[in-house]
Amino acid sequence: xxxxxxLDDESPxxxxxxxxxxxxxxxxxxxxxxxxxxxxxKRKNDxxxxxxxxxxxxxxxxxxxxxxxxxxxxxxTHAELALALMTSIGALRDEFARxxxxxxxxxxxxxxxxxxxxxDHISNFHIPSLVKVLGANGSNRFYYxxxxxxxxxxxxxxxxxxxTVLDEAAAELVLTDEKMDFVFMSVYDSFINVxxxxxKNIHExxxxxxxxxxxxxxxxYISWYR
Numbered sequence: 001x002x003x004x005x006x007l008d009d010e011s012p013x014x015x016x017x018x019x020x021x022x023x024x025x026x027x028x029x030x031x032x033x034x035x036x037x038x039x040x041x042k043r044k045n046d047x048x049x050x051x052x053x054x055x056x057x058x059x060x061x062x063x064x065x066x067x068x069x070x071x072x073x074x075x076x077t078h079a080e081l082a083l084a085l086m087t088s089i090g091a092l093r094d095e096f097a098r099x100x101x102x103x104x105x106x107x108x109x110x111x112x113x114x115x116x117x118x119x120d121h122i123s124n125f126h127i128p129s130l131v132k133v134l135g136a137n138g139s140n141r142f143y144y145x146x147x148x149x150x151x152x153x154x155x156x157x158x159x160x161x162x163x164t165v166l167d168e169a170a171a172e173l174v175l176t177d178e179k180m181d182f183v184f185m186s187v188y189d190s191f192i193n194v195x196x197x198x199x200k201n202i203h204e205x206x207x208x209x210x211x212x213x214x215x216x217x218x219x220x221y222i223s224w225y226r
Contacts, residue, residue: 002183004147004174005194009223013194013216021183023202024216026224027193028078029117030063030125039113051115054124054167063125064114065212073104078214081105082191082225085116091189096226117191120171122184126193127162129209130175130184136205139177146170154178187222194222 007016013024034052038060042050052061066081075081084101086092117123122130134142135157142162145152148170155161157177165173175184183196195213197205206213214224 002143002145002174002176002180004145004172005185007187007194007222009221011221012218013220013222014218017196020198021196022200023197024220025195025202025206025211026214026216026220027126027184027195027206028066028212028214029121029123029191029193030065030212031069031117032057032115033062033064034113034115035060036113054163057124058127058163061124063123067212069105069114075101075104079225085191086189086225089116089119089189119191120186120188121169122166122173122175122186122193124163124166126184126211127159127166129211130162131157131159133182133184133205133209134175134177137177137179137181139179139181141178143176143178143180144169145174147172 002018005017007013017024032052034056039050066078070076070078070081073081073084075084080101083092083096083098084105087097087099087102088105140157141154142157143152143154144165146169155165165175169186171186171188173186176182181198185194185196187194195202195206199205203215206215214220
């Protein structure tokens with residue numbers, strides 16, 4: 001079973017993962033669009049911060065791409081949007097923070113019914129594609145591991161089991177199929193996940209799954225947005 005990989009920003013991602021994984025991609029977690037008026041109906045006062053829970057996201061939430069939000073913010077790159085999001089949650093040191101970008105996202109384009117992507121966690125919107133990927137090479141079960149709470153196990157590859165694991169997971173989580181051909185990891189203080197594959201044709205798989213992603217090359221760092 002593969003343990004969670006703590007990726008640092010001292011060397012490229014592909015230099016830090018086990019050698020059998022020849023390709024990697026950064027998967028962008030979608031923004032969450034709730035029905036019009038949902039926020040006002042849930043909020044007890046104008047200052048209350050609310051966020052949809054997992055059942056609400058799966059039941060009535062809609063995925064919104066980074067590209068759509070980038071367009072509304074007049075951002076040119078995913079990196080600009082990542083800097084804006086991470087600055088707004090206090091995840092960047094002062095020298096890397098971009099308050100100017102964060103203000104655009106917070107005050108001009110994120111309204112009461114559009115919510116940030118899942119922070120630190122794997123998005124609920126990715127569950128159906130995770131079922132397909134984890135079972136792509138004939139695996140019937142998947143492994144999961146959470147280093148912070150020292151929790152790990154193996155379950156059948158079903159949407160119900162993945163929902164349970166994601167709902168209860170801490171900020172660091174790794175998922176892999178029985179053959180460990182594919183790996184999906186959450187990343188702390190971010191809105192992306194890392195996807196690893198032994199197959200070099202990762203671009204084709206990412207496209208089939210409909211993921212919004214950046215394919216990593218030999219020079220891609222986990223701090224890719226700088």
